[in-house]
Amino acid sequence: MTSYAVLGPGGVGGLLAAVLARHGHEVVCLAREETVEHLREDGIRVRSGIFGDFTAAVDAATVLDRSVDACFVATKATSLREALTRLPRPAVGNALVIPLLNGIDHVAMLRRAYDPGSVVAGVIHVESTRVSPGTIEQDSPFARVSLASDTTPAGRIRPVADDLSAAGFEVVTDADETTILWSKLSFLATTALLTTRHRATVGEVRTAHHDELVATARQIAAVSGASGGPSDADAILALVDAFRADGKSSMLRDLENGRPLELDAIGGAVLRAADAHGIPAPTVRSLVAALDGG
Structure with missing residues (x-):
């Protein structure tokens, strides 16, 4: 069982957190206090043509306070710098840091903030929306994650790719990050x-x-x-x-x-x-x- 942190449990992050938690992984969502309280009490509800309709129990915190194997960064690019205060480098340690943001510049930024050998470029293709705190609607006929890194050995990425694949995502790992x-x-x-x-x-x-x-x-x-x-x-x-x-x-x-x-x-x-x-x-x-x- 792999332990994950998800920074930004919105449309993308909430979907990842719920699907991984449903498949038995430990998941902690990092968010504002009001969202944290909601997630702890009610979990994350998902309505999806791919993953089905279900509710998953997840833990939540305002700041990462435990060791995890990997951290998904799923905030908007506009709020990334502020959000990273919830993901302090000492707590992250050598965990993988996997951003799923729009754009390209954030990868270099994260390699300056964390161990560059642990930052994996990630891309997700999915239409998923947080319609209310803790409620996610995913209505695209696809949910594909691509992972690649110029700095991280493929062997470290493979367990995450396997977890995502087992959870129902299409996963691509055979391309370079650029x-x-x-x-x-x-x-x-x-x-x-x-x-x-x-x-x-x-x-x-x-x-x-x-x-x-x-x-x-x-x-x-x-x-x-x-x-x-x-x-x-x-x-x-x-x-x-x-x-x-x-x-x-x-x-x-x-x-x-x-x-x-x-x-x-x-x-x-x-x-x-x-x-x-x-x-x-x-x-x-x-x-x-x-x-x-x-």
Whole structure:
């Protein structure tokens, strides 16, 4: 049995915590005091087409106060620095630190904060929402986690991958960290920037803003390729075409609900990489500027 800490029991973190706890692992969720009290009393309720409907008992604390084997970091990028106060380095020790955030810059940040040999790049593909404290709805037909690390031996990652797989996630461990991070960011930045800029669903972006969609995908693919990631714009567009027409990006949902946008972590990361490699990305730059000013 593996022991896990989950920093940020929201849509993603709450789903992970509940599914792992249901499969017999010790799980402690790290959150604000009011959330901690709720989770201790009522656990986490999940409604999911993949994992079923169930309630899992979990422990909870405001700060990590015990030894664990691995820590999932599942906060929003906008609140990461503040949230890390709940995960002090002495308590983490040599436990694996596995971020499942949007963007790419957080991996280097976490390697400065913790043992760099224990930080694993992680990416999750899932539509999962915390509809109320301790209640998670997961409605996508997929739940896939990719894990890779330039600093952590594969043998240390394998037990976590096995636990996730046994719990029902599709798990990928055969790619390098640059590939998994840029593969997610390329699709995410394309959809997030366009849906949020135009307050539109993915289907509306495909039809009403097709030329801008193609330009954005091509520019992001070029930046990704220069950074060592995939460079196939057609692959990004194929993912956008396959996405359900009424789908919305998490950034658009944040805008609609008055929450801070992960604009710097998503669009900003693409532009910083573009500048570093001398790649013009005028459409991406225009979208980020419009969202930053609006």
